[in-house]
Amino acid sequence: MSQPSRKREDWRKQWRAQCRRQLNRPTLSRIKYGFAYVYKPVLDDSPSRAFGTMAEYRRWCRMKLPRYLGYWPAPAQHAGK
Amino acid sequence: MPESKFTSDQAVAVAAACAAHQVDYLFIGKSGAILLGYPAVTQDVDLFLPKDRQNAARMIRALQTIGFKLSATIQKQIRAGADFVQLKRGPFDLDLIHAPDGIPSFDEAKKRSVIQDGFPVANLRDIIASKRASNREKDLVDLLLLEEFRLEYEKRHPPALETAAVKVMRTTTAAKTRSRK
Known part of the structure; x- marks a missing residue:
């Protein structure tokens, strides 16, 4: 796999993992950390x-x-x- | 200058005030996506309202009960259904939107909306469609991230199936609305 493709795939994996972690958090926590x-x-x-x-x-x-x-x-x- | 930040207490207060005053509304935009679990940060709360004078009057009363001081001019514009109203000096930054890009009808959006722990939120696909239709530079990166988030979100919340006829009607209505603007 070429370097740029591997970087794109890693980025998506990490982002999806972050999405899953956030989906596991309660709504009020999402609000607490979601507004600045x-x-x-x-x-x-x-x-x-x-x-x-x-x-x-x-x-x-x-x-x-x-x-x-x-x-x-x-x-x-x-x-x- | 006050540093307004939307807290979870304020979110609960907004929902409670709107319920007490029987206001019809939906969280949309990035703030709506954040409520659904989108891992991002934003400043403004975006609320989608139907173009209805009485509902607008109820929203004004609800906002006043949670600390918003609204000038006569702004109140008039909210009641008149101005497409976009920005409130910057209240307890938190709030945008009231009567005609978001990419969402042709409040009633249709409400049918597809979800209740996220007591907060009425537009369907994630509507939020994404609206961001795409607004076509702003700042949303280009968000759209990419939102689509990836949607794939994870819909694993847990599969979208309702719609018939091909319904889908055609929806996309045709959206296209007509865009061409009118």
């Missing part, structure tokens, strides 16, 4: 905001948020995958 606050510029700077449509929200994300936050639309070759 990390400040996001612009996004966390306003107390609240509302968008009439999801298209409006997507436009706002594209215009206002720094790209590194990941809210921009995915490049065309990844769309819908």
